[in-house]
Amino acid sequence: MYELPVTIFTPTYNRAYLIERLYKDLINQTSKDFEWVIVDDGSSDNTEEVIEKFIKENILDIKYFKKENGGKHTAINYGVDKARGELFFIVDSDDGLLPDSVETVINLWNENKNIENISGISGLCIYENGDVIGTEMPDDKPICKFADLYFKYNVKGDKTLVLKTDILKKYKFPEPSGIKFLPESVVWFELSKYYTVRCINKPMIIREYLEDGLTYNMMSTNAVRGKATEFMILINQQTYPITRYPYMWIKNYINRVRYSKLAGFKYLSGIDGFFNKFMCILMYPLGYYKYVKTRDLVKHN
Structure with a gap:
């Protein structure tokens, strides 16, 4: 049994100047029934100092780990091993969260967790101005394979994805030597061969695409x-x-x-x-x- 409903997981690399925004969004969540696991992927800035300040404030349940730089996919594997939540909710260090995102995830999961072969929840991402990134999901496909959203139903753009921690422990990212970037498709879409997700047309993550981020590079x-x-x-x-x-x-x-x-x-x-x-x-x-x-x-x- 997991100790908490949700692990908010944040991989970070040299984002000390930015991560406080996410911290404030987590403080403002309508449900505090989560832990925040941060995996620092070898930052050379003052990320550790910033996170230690958050921990000392003792407002959130924060677990901070620092590892050698290996890329986001290796940080996800590390975070999955440390997670104490039933659900694993990846929120990047340059992301924001709407105030009811955690509450929405918990309520929706409790309503759908007993569906056979369901792996998690998928919602919308929005820009800071409130516009939906890409397209909404089909209302007539509330439960479907995550890959089907993109390759059968023509959904576009980033989507929020919250997955069962147990499943991610079984389907970890490969960590080939010398590769510090590995797209999430190798796990997210592989899971679609075996599992479905509960889709909801509700924004959860506020996403900003920065010039030092993966999308721009x-x-x-x-x-x-x-x-x-x-x-x-x-x-x-x-x-x-x-x-x-x-x-x-x-x-x-x-x-x-x-x-x-x-x-x-x-x-x-x-x-x-x-x-x-x-x-x-x-x-x-x-x-x-x-x-x-x-x-x-x-x-x-």
Whole structure:
């Protein structure tokens, strides 16, 4: 049994100047039935000092851990191991939370937790001006596979995702050597092969896209190396079955070639099975074309 309904999890890296905003949003939650687990992914600023100040104020149940820099995916794995909440609610250090977000999650989960193969809750993200990021979710699909939202029902944009901690302990992120960015698709969409989520058209997270954030740096060296690894993993896991997501199934092979070329990787390296290697070779012309179109955009760091 878990000690709390919810773990709010925040991975952070050099965000001492920003994280107090989230702290204030957590203080203002209508439900305090949560812990705040912060994993500092090797910050070189005064993040630790800022968090220690929060802890001394003794307003929230805060657990702070500092680890060697390894990327957000490794911080998530670390946080899952430390979580004492039944649900794992990832809120980034540059995010905000609406005042009733935790209460909404707890109430909705209590109403739906006994549904077979349900893994968690998905809600909306909004900009600071209140506009919904992307599109809303279909009202007639309150319970569905998370991947179906994007690849069957044409939902766009970031969404809030709160998942059962027990499930995340079973489906951890791979931690390949030398990769400090690994997209969350390798776990979130893999779970869609086995589990559903309860969807709600209610904003929970307030999201801001900063220039030092991942979204603005998707063509950095770290990012293209991570994307190349992402598509290798998605192919090997068969995350997108051809019968359910034929477009995404083909796209994996094309993007494996594209991002491997951008990253300087051998595109067949690490690909499991003769058939998958054959598909990569078959899709090489399209992948190479996309590589040529984007190679000048890579930001070397």
